[in-house]
Amino acid sequence: MAAHRCGLSLVCILIFSSLAHPSSCDTLEKANDNTAEKRSISEVNTDGSVAGEALNERQWQSTDAEVDRSDSTTHSEALTPAAARDEFQEELVIRPLHSGDIYASFQFRTLWDTDFLQEGQKVSHYRLFPKSLGQVLSKFSVRELHISFTQGFWRTMQWGQPFIPSPPGAELWVWFHDTVSDVDGNWKELTNVLSGIFCASLNFIDLTNTVQPSASFKPLGLGNATDHRFLRYATLPREIVCTENLTPWKKLLPCGSKAGLAVLMKSEKLFHSSFHSQAVHIRPICQDEQCSSKAWELRQTLNVVFDLHTSGQGKKEWSLFKMFSRTLTEACPLASSSKVYVDITDNPEGELFELSPATPLLGQAVVLGDRRTYSVYDLSRAETFGQLRSFNLLLRWKGDSGDMLRPLLHAERYVAGFGLQTGEIHTVIYNNHPYRAFPVLLMDSVPWYLQLYIHTLTVTSKSRDNKPSYIHYQPAKDRHRPHLLEMLIQLPPHSMTEVTVQFERALLKWTEYTPDPNHGFYVGSSVVSALVPSMVAMRTNFTQDQPLFSSFVPVKEESSYFVRVYTEPLLVNLPTPDFSMPYNVICLTCTVVAVGYGSFYNLLTRTFQVDEPSPPLSKRLANLIRRMRGVPLLT
C-alpha cells in the first residue's frame, strides 16, 4: 500500500514538473515526441517541395496515407512506454456558412486503453482521462455515454448538417453494460451524479421523461448490442445552457483552459452566438484496424455558430480574435496533435475569400457524404505562430457566396389546432435527393400529459398514404412514463412526408405545473435517423490520421452515411387551474358534498312530526312562577 502511494505521488510530481518545465521532463514528452517526429518527417518532404517551387502552390497532404499509418503504428508500438497508453488530440474546424455565419467546432479526444468495467480491478491511476468521469463509468457500468447541452436550434436548411447533431436543451443517452441488473436504479443515480458534474438540471430526468428507443439509438462504439433494455434516453428541452455548464466541461480537458485550443473558450463570447452546443461522448472503440485492443474514447465537442454578419456592421470578415477575443499562442503540451482546419471547399481558387496567414497544408476529408477541402494549421509546429508567437486566423470575403447545396434530409415539426382541449402534432420530413428513396427512423417521445391517439396517426408522402413498415409504440402511463413512437418510413425521392398524430391535453394537478404554467410545456425534439445515400464514396476503412470531426460516426458501407436530424422542440399550452384557489375549491366542493350528506342525513334520521309551536316567553315565565307557587299552570 505504501509503495503504491509512493508510486502515485511520484507520478504526480512528474506530471506537475512536466507542466512546469516541459523541457526538463522526458518521460511524458516521449510519446508526443514520437508522433511529432513522425509527422514532421512526412511534412518535411512536402515542405521541402514547397520551398523549391512557387510559394503559393498548394500541396496536398493525404490525411490517410497508408504508408504513414503503418509506420506510425509500428513506431508507436515500439516506442510508446507501456505506462502511458493514453493520448490526447485537439482540433478546431471552422466552416464559413453560406448564411454569413461562422461555424466553429472544437473536438477534443482522449484515448485510453484501459478497462473500466473489468471485475475486481479498480482503475485508480488517471493521467489524461478525467477521473470524475472514469469513476462514474466504472461505478455505474456504463458502456457508452452521450450527453449534450445545447442553446439555440441548429438550422439545417441554412447551415447544412452539423458534424455532431444535438437537440436544443440537454440530451442524455446511455448504454449500460449487460451485467447491470437494476438499470433504472443505475440510471437514476447516474443522472444525479452527472447533474453534479456538469452543474445542470439533469436530476430532473426521471421515469416520466426517459424512454428506451428500440431502433433509433444504436451504440456508436464497439459491440453491437441490440437489447434496448440497457439503453436509456432522455431529453430536457427546457434546459438552459450557460457558463456554469461550460466551466466544468472545460475542466475535463487535460490542459483545462490554460493552453491549447481551449484558450479560445471565453464564455462571454461563446454564449453571444446563435447556436452553442457542448457535448461529451464516451465509448469504447478499436485502437487499430484489426481491433486487437480496445480503448476508451472520450470525445468532448463544442460547436458554436457566430452571427458575425449582423454584428460586423455589414463587413463580412472574421478572425479568431474577433470571434473569441483571444488568439492562439501554443498547442496543449499534452496533445499529440493539435490542428485548426478551415473549410475552403467553396473557395478552390481563392476568389471568394482570402485566408491569412496562408497555409501550405491542405487536407481532404469525406464528411457527411461530401468531400471537403481544408486548410490545415498545425499548432504543434512553431512556424504556425510566426514571429509574433501568436496565431490569429483572419478571413476576408471578396465576393458573395453561391447557393448552398440543400441538405438531403431535413425535418421540421409544429403543433396544429386551436384551443386547449386537443391538438395535432405535424412532423414534416423532406427528402431532397433527386432520385433516391431511403428509409428513415422517426422517434418521438411525448410526455404523458399529451394523450396521443395512435389511431389518428397518418403518414402521407406526395399526398398519398405511406404506411410505415415498422411501428414501435409504447403508450404513456399517467405520471409514470412518456409515449414512445418509433416508425420506419420510406421517403420517396424528392418528396415531403408529413406525419400527423392527434393528442388531447390533460389538466394536471396544480403542483405539477411549472412556475410559469402559461408559458407552456416543452416537448422534446423528434429524432430522425437515416442512412442517407452519399454523393461520394465514404471511407469504411479505419484510419487513425483522419481528422476527428470526420471519424465520429462509424461508417459501415461506402454508399451511404449516417445522419441524425433533430426537429424543433414543441411548446404546448395546457389548460391551467386557478393557482390561487386551493382553499376555496376545497371549501366549496366540500360544502356541496356536505349539502348532499346533510340533506340525506336529515331525512334519514328524523321523522315527520306535527309542529307544536312553543308558547311565548311571557307565558313560559308566568308558568314558571305558577309552578313555584303551586298554582295550576296556564295552557
Place this chain on the structure above:
Amino acid sequence: MAAPLTLLLIVAVTIRAVLFRSSWAELISERVEVVSPLNAWKRVVEGLALLDLGVSPYSGDVFHEVSLSLIHFLFKSILGSDGITAVALYLSIQTYNKNVFRKQKYALESDRYPADCLELLRSPKEMFYIPLKVAMFYLLNPFTILSCVAKSTCGLNNAIIALFILCTLKGSALLSGILLALATYQSIYPLTLFAPALLFFLQRLYIPVNLRRSSFWFFTLQYAFIYVGSLVVITGLSFFLLGSWDFIPSVYGFIFSVPDLTPNIGLFWYFFAEMFEHFRLFFICVFQINVFFYTIPLSIKLKEHPVFLIFMQIAIISIFKSYPTVGDVALYMAFLPAWSHLYRFLRNIFLVSCVLLACSALFPVLWHLWIYAGSANSNFYYAITLLFNFGQILLVSDYFYAYLRREHHLTHGLYLKKKDGTEATLVLK
C-alpha cells in the same frame, strides 16, 4: 300501448340518425360533459388500434374499458342500447305500477288508509301513461341523445342497469344477479344496487328482514352467491380473453384513484387538481366512501320501497361518482315520471329545474370561454359544475323528502290537526 312505444322509438332513432349524419356528431363526441375517459368512443377505437399494433390496450393510460372484446362485438349495439334501455324501463315501470296498484288495492280493502288520504291514492288512469312517459323521458332526453350521438359506452352501462331492474322486478333472481354482476364489472359503482334488489326479492317472497330468521339468510346467501359467482366468472373470462390481469388496475384503479383530471360534470376533477398532495389520499377515500356510504341507511329507511331505493342509489352514483357524464344523469331522470304522484310534496322543483336547465346551457358556453376564447378561467366552468351538482342533490333530496312525506300522510292522514284543532304543519324532528 305497443303502438305509441314503437312510434316513440322511431322518433328517437330518427333524431339520432339525423344528428349522426350531421356535422355536429364530431363536435358532440369531443364534449367533456358527454364523454369521460372511461367511456369515450375515441378511446375504444384507440384500444382496438393498440391491439392491432400488438400492444396491450391496458399498458397505457388511454383505455379503461373492461369488456373490450364485448364492445368489439357490440359496438353497433351502442346505438341500439338506448332503445333496449327505454323498453326495459318501460316494462319495469309497468310491472312496478301493477305491483303498486295491487298493494294499494289490498290496503284499501283492509281499510288501512286514513279517510282523508283518498286523494293521495293513485288511479289506474293516471298510472296508465307513466311507463310511456318514462320511456319518453329516457329516449327524448337531450342528455341521452347527446350521449348516444357521441357513441359513449355509457349507453351500454345504462342498458345493463335497465335490464337488471327489469329482471329484478319480474322476479328472476338468477338473471338479476348476473346482470348486476355485469354492471358492477363495467363500472364498480352499481355494487350498491345489490341491497335494493335483495330487499325487493325478500319482499316479493314475503321473507321478513330479520337477522335471526334462517330463511332470510338462506335467500341472502343464495342471491349473493349468484352475484359473486357471476362476477368471478366474468372477471375470469376477461382474464382468459386478455391473458393478463392488467385490466384490474387499469379499470378499477383508474376509477378509484382518479388520476385523470380532465374536466367533467362531476365534483372530483377540480377538487383533486387543487388538492394539497398530502391530503389527496384522505380525500379520495372520503369521496369514494361517500358514494357507497348511503346504501345502508337508505336501505334501512326505505326497506319497504326497494324500487324507490334503486332510483335513489342510481341518482347518488351519478352525482358522486368519479367520472360522471350526462348519460348517467339521464338514467335516473328517466324515473322522474314514475314519481309524478309526489309532485304536490316537492318543495323547490321550480328552482331546481331552472338551475339544471341553466347549467346545461352554461356548460358549453363557459367551456368555450375557458378553453377556446381564453377570456375565462377554470373557475367559471368549475362554478357551473358545482351548481349543477347542487341542483341534482336538491332534486334527489326533494324527491326523497316528498316520498317520505307521502308515506307519512298515508299512515297519519293528509290533513293533520294540532291539539287545539287548528291546522298543523309537518316538520322533521
